[in-house]
Amino acid sequence: MPQGGEFQIIERYFTHEAFGAWRSRGVGDDCAIIDTGAGRLAVTCDMMALGTHFLPDADPEDVGYKALAVNLSDLAAAGAVPRAFFLSIGLPRRDDGWLADFSRGLMRLAEQSGCALLGGDTTRTAEVKGTRAPVTISITAMGELPAGLGLTRAGATPGDDVWVSGTVGDAYAALKYRWGEWDLMPDAVDAVLARMDRPTPRNALGEALLRRASAAADVSDGLLADLGHILERSGVSAEIDWEAVPVSTALRSMTIARQHEAALTGGDDYELVFTASPEKRDAVLEAGVLTGTPVTRIGRVTPRAEGRVVVRTAGGLPVELPKAGFDHFAEK
Amino acid sequence: MPQGGEFQIIERYFTHEAFGAWRSRGVGDDCAIIDTGAGRLAVTCDMMALGTHFLPDADPEDVGYKALAVNLSDLAAAGAVPRAFFLSIGLPRRDDGWLADFSRGLMRLAEQSGCALLGGDTTRTAEVKGTRAPVTISITAMGELPAGLGLTRAGATPGDDVWVSGTVGDAYAALKYRWGEWDLMPDAVDAVLARMDRPTPRNALGEALLRRASAAADVSDGLLADLGHILERSGVSAEIDWEAVPVSTALRSMTIARQHEAALTGGDDYELVFTASPEKRDAVLEAGVLTGTPVTRIGRVTPRAEGRVVVRTAGGLPVELPKAGFDHFAEK
Numbered sequence: 001m002p003q004g005g006e007f008q009i010i011e012r013y014f015t016h017e018a019f020g021a022w023r024s025r026g027v028g029d030d031c032a033i034i035d036t037g038a039g040r041l042a043v044t045c046d047m048m049a050l051g052t053h054f055l056p057d058a059d060p061e062d063v064g065y066k067a068l069a070v071n072l073s074d075l076a077a078a079g080a081v082p083r084a085f086f087l088s089i090g091l092p093r094r095d096d097g098w099l100a101d102f103s104r105g106l107m108r109l110a111e112q113s114g115c116a117l118l119g120g121d122t123t124r125t126a127e128v129k130g131t132r133a134p135v136t137i138s139i140t141a142m143g144e145l146p147a148g149l150g151l152t153r154a155g156a157t158p159g160d161d162v163w164v165s166g167t168v169g170d171a172y173a174a175l176k177y178r179w180g181e182w183d184l185m186p187d188a189v190d191a192v193l194a195r196m197d198r199p200t201p202r203n204a205l206g207e208a209l210l211r212r213a214s215a216a217a218d219v220s221d222g223l224l225a226d227l228g229h230i231l232e233r234s235g236v237s238a239e240i241d242w243e244a245v246p247v248s249t250a251l252r253s254m255t256i257a258r259q260h261e262a263a264l265t266g267g268d269d270y271e272l273v274f275t276a277s278p279e280k281r282d283a284v285l286e287a288g289v290l291t292g293t294p295v296t297r298i299g300r301v302t303p304r305a306e307g308r309v310v311v312r313t314a315g316g317l318p319v320e321l322p323k324a325g326f327d328h329f330a331e332k
Numbered sequence: 333m334p335q336g337g338e339f340q341i342i343e344r345y346f347t348h349e350a351f352g353a354w355r356s357r358g359v360g361d362d363c364a365i366i367d368t369g370a371g372r373l374a375v376t377c378d379m380m381a382l383g384t385h386f387l388p389d390a391d392p393e394d395v396g397y398k399a400l401a402v403n404l405s406d407l408a409a410a411g412a413v414p415r416a417f418f419l420s421i422g423l424p425r426r427d428d429g430w431l432a433d434f435s436r437g438l439m440r441l442a443e444q445s446g447c448a449l450l451g452g453d454t455t456r457t458a459e460v461k462g463t464r465a466p467v468t469i470s471i472t473a474m475g476e477l478p479a480g481l482g483l484t485r486a487g488a489t490p491g492d493d494v495w496v497s498g499t500v501g502d503a504y505a506a507l508k509y510r511w512g513e514w515d516l517m518p519d520a521v522d523a524v525l526a527r528m529d530r531p532t533p534r535n536a537l538g539e540a541l542l543r544r545a546s547a548a549a550d551v552s553d554g555l556l557a558d559l560g561h562i563l564e565r566s567g568v569s570a571e572i573d574w575e576a577v578p579v580s581t582a583l584r585s586m587t588i589a590r591q592h593e594a595a596l597t598g599g600d601d602y603e604l605v606f607t608a609s610p611e612k613r614d615a616v617l618e619a620g621v622l623t624g625t626p627v628t629r630i631g632r633v634t635p636r637a638e639g640r641v642v643v644r645t646a647g648g649l650p651v652e653l654p655k656a657g658f659d660h661f662a663e664k
Contacts, residue, residue, distance in 0.1 A: 013435040014419065020448040021476075022415040032450040034416060036476065038371025045472065047420035047453040083354040084366065087346065088379035088470040090422070103345035116352040118364040121379040125468055136457055138420040138470035140377065144353075144368065 029233075030077035030218055031143070033150040040145040042080035046071050047138040055178065060098045062197040063137070064105030069201050070220065071141035072113055073270040076206030077218040079151040080143025082115035090125040090136035098135075113203060115141065151206070155215040156234035156275040162299040163213075163284060165202050165271045167246045168223050169259065170195035172266020182258065188250035195248075199270035205295070208287035209274060216274035222265045224309055224321065227273050231301075231308050234275075240299035240311040242319050260319055264311060275301055361565075362409035362550055363475070365482040372477040374412035378403050379470040387510065392430045394529040395469070396437030401533050402552065403473035404445055405602040408538030409550040411483040412475025414447035422457040422468035430467075445535060447473065483538070487547040488566035488607040492633040495545075495616060497534050497603045497625050499578045500555050501591065502527035504598020514590065520582035527580075531602035537627070540619035541606060548606035554597045556641055556653065559605050563633075563640050566607075572631035572643040574651050592651055596643060607633055 024032035031042040048070070050056055054063050068085065075082050087106075091098075110117055125136065174196035176182035177189070184192055202218075209216060215234055217226040223245070231238055247263045254262075276284050281297070288295035311319040356364035363374040380402070382388055386395050400417065407414050419438075423430075442449055457468065506528035508514035509521070516524055534550075541548060547566055549558040555577070563570055579595045586594075608616050613629070620627035643651040 013431045014439065014449050014452060018448065019443050020415060020446040022448055022450065022474075024416075024448075024450040032416075032418075034450060036371055036373070036415070039368055041368070043416075043418060043451060043474075045418035045420055045451050045453050047422055047455045047468075047470065049422055049455050049457045052456050083352060083368070084356075084364075084375075086364075086375060086377035086472045088377055088420070090379055090381055090468045090470075099345045107346065111351050114352040116350065116354055116356075117346050118354065118356040118366060119375060119377045120346060121377050121470070123379045123381050123468075124384050125381045136379075136422045136455075136468045136470075138379065138422075138453070138468075140418045140472035142354075142375075 029152045030074040031080065033078060033145065033152065040147055040150060042075055042078040042143040042145055042150060043140065044071055044074035045138070045140045046074070047136065049137070050135040059197070060101035061105035064102035065109050065198055067137045067139055068106050068109045068115070068141070069199050069270060071139045072109070072115065072201035072203055073199070073218040073220065075141055075143040076201050076203040077151060077216050077272060078143065078145065079149065079206045079210035079216070080145045081207060082113050082141060082143050082203060084116050084118045085110070085139055085141040087117060087120035088138040089120070089122045091122070092125050113201070146210070149210050151209060151213055151216040151274070153215055153217050153230045153233035156230050156236050156301045157214065158236055158301050158303045160214050160275040160277055160301040161281065161297050162227065162238055162240065162273070162275055162301060163295050163297050164219070164223065164246065164273045165205055165293050165295050166200070166269070167248045167251070168219060168269045168271055169247050169251045169262030169266050171199065171268035172262040173251055173254070175268070182254070185250055185253055192248070192250050196268060199268065201270055202272045202293055204291035205272060205287060205293040208291050209272070209284070212280050212283045212287055213274040213276045216272055219269040219271045219273055220267055222267045223273060224264050224311070225267070228308050230273065230275065235304055237302045237305040237307065238299055238309050239302055240309060241314070242311050243314050244296060244298040246294065246296040260321070264319070264321060361484045362406040363412065365410060365477065365484065372479055372482060374407055374410040374475040374477055374482060375472065376403050376406035377470070377472045378406070379468065382467040391529070392433035393437035396434035397441050397530055399469045399471055400438050400441045400447070401531050401602060403471045404441070404447065404533035404535055405531070405550040405552065407473055407475040408533050408535040409483060409548050409604060410475065410477065411481065411538045411542035411548070412477050413539060414445050414473060414475050414535060416448050416450045417442070417471055417473040419449060419452035420470040421452070421454045423454070424457055445533070478542070481542050483541060483545055483548040483606070485547055485549050485562045485565035488562050488568050488633045489546065490568055490633050490635045492546050492607040492609055493613065493629050494559065494570055494572065494605070494607055494631040494633060495627050495629050496551070496555065496578065496605045497537055497627050498532070498601070499580045499583070500551060500601045500603055501579050501583045501594030501598050503531065503600035504594040505583055505586070507600070514586070517582055517585055524580070524582050528600060531600065533602055534604045534625055536623035537604060537619060537625040540623050541604070541616070544612050544615045544619055545606040545608045548604055551601040551603045551605055552599055554599045555605060556596050556643070557599070560640050562605065562607065567636055569634045569637040569639065570631055570641050571634055572641060573646070574643050575646050576628060576630040578626065578628040592653070596651070596653060
């Protein structure tokens with residue numbers, strides 16, 4: 001689920017005093033964590049639009065894949081096992097070719113992840129003459145958690161290590177490449193674009209971290225923005241060692257300023273950023289090995305300070321940070 | 333969840349062989365009914381758009397109310413107790429006045445029904461210059477069912493009675509009135525418009541019918557269309573006595589052709605149409621009394637015949653039926 005300015009809309013207008021038999025333990029997290037009385041569920045809900053989350057001419061098969069992947073990634077951040085999802089599509093007219101391609105990408109990932117499509121709805125959105133009105137996709141995904149468990153953004157304490165899975169920044173570099181603003185090494189183009197179009201949700205790692213990590217989020221808004229959400233909810237700060245931040249070879253070939261911009265503030269990587277006690281270092285590395293997911297220790301949690309995150313180079317100098325995070329409703 | 337042409341889009345492109353640990357017992361029903369291993373859930377998902385489901389200038393407070401009401405109505409058709417919902421809104425720009433009004437209508441019904449908003453997302457949809465791009469709303473609502481129970485559209489058998497709650501046709505008459513096509517008696521205008529803008533989901537009745545009805549659906553597409561979904565899934569037919577169909581005084585004052593059109597084929601009433609064994613007549617009437625919901629016996633289930641539904645007048649003559657059901661993607 002979203003954070004930042006978008007989330008504040010939901011928070012501002014739709015948060016009331018708690019009522020009803022089901023409460024969420026995860027308000028402000030990637031998932032709502034709900035005790036139903038009979039079990040514990042993680043539920044997430046993401047809406048995406050062509051032209052906002054996807055380039056207007058995006059391959060519909062990629063759109064289908066990614067629409068589910070970002071929801072699975074939210075379940076991964078909670079450590080939940082994906083079980084079922086519900087799909088809404090708003091489109092201006094029935095376009096069978098688009099739907100068939102979209103479905104192929106979506107259902108392939110659904111089957112791979114054991115997350116069944118158990119319901120859905122389509123609706124015609126108002127058409128504006130002479131234009132292709134936006135395609136809107138909303139997915140609500142549900143996962144299962146063991147009683148009493150579930151990763152949230154709260155729980156990081158000073159002294160914890162900060163970790164991240166995989167590499168960060170490639171999805172942002174791919175976007176910049178598509179916009180014609182950045183160049184990529186010719187032999188890296190396909191791999192970098194795949195990171196944007198077909199991100200790998202880290203569900204196996206998330207499940208393995210359930211008893212190992214103290215807090216977690218997925219990297220959708222950007223490494224610093226999403227780590228910032230953990231720090232804010234946990235009431236702590238953090239120091240990050242820039243040289244430890246894992247970036248791909250393709251990104252390493254760029255200027256240091258672009259590396260900072262992509263790896264620290266670029267979104268859409270769908271890696272997991274998480275914290276864990278230093279006693280759990282071996283256990284976290286083991287979780288990475290068991291699930292075939294690279295995990296890298298990139299810093300440490302510190303007591304609450306004015307600046308939420310400081311990123312330092314090996315020389316100890318702080319990295320000057322570009323403006324972080326992505327907000328669909330921010331004024332430009 | 334939707335039926336008809338809309339549903340066929342989901343069915344055609346998104347139905348694969350079952351996989352994963354959670355299966356739905358209710359494919360093609362108002363809700364997915366899911367055994368999670370630890371309990372039984374009913375889940376429904378509806379997407380709505382201004383200009384398609386709502387008039388473009390609809391009062392946002394009504395839009396908020398009704399967006400949740402139609403989902404609660406799906407839970408009512410399954411007999412589930414509403415517990416939680418997730419909300420996605422796509423809008424071209426942040427409009428605080430619209431959101432505040434929308435939220436007021438939505439959250440009032442949420443509190444009344446004990447159905448908590450546990451997550452959500454907002455996204456900016458592409459804006460088309462000089463126009464107000466459509467507002468899209470998607471809600472996924474979850475309810476709780478006792479183990480082994482849950483009403484679906486399957487289960488009607490020949491000899492069962494056909495019942496409907498409340499009155500049908502007013503929402504359709506209201507739409508015709510707003511379009512300037514039909515007149516309403518001046519003292520009936522407010523009441524009829526309220527049936528369109530603020531339909532009453534029949535959750536208490538639905539829960540009471542869990543052990544009494546054999547099949548159920550909510551009246552969203554129209555009485556005959558939704559009864560037709562029950563008959564199709566149950567592999568049976570039905571005869572309806574026109575004179576028994578409950579319509580409001582306002583509708584009774586119209587021509588018989590308009591009464592037929594509104595009550596039999598008009599959608600958006602959000603009453604429950606259901607079947608029950610004749611031995612359950614007293615029990616069904618009791619459910620109506622206990623929940624303060626009028627229930628009317630309007631016909632009987634017959635063995636499968638070529639025509640799904642026959643509607644007869646007291647004289648035994650069949651009523652000529654207007655084309656039934658509503659499909660956002662049907663060619664006009």
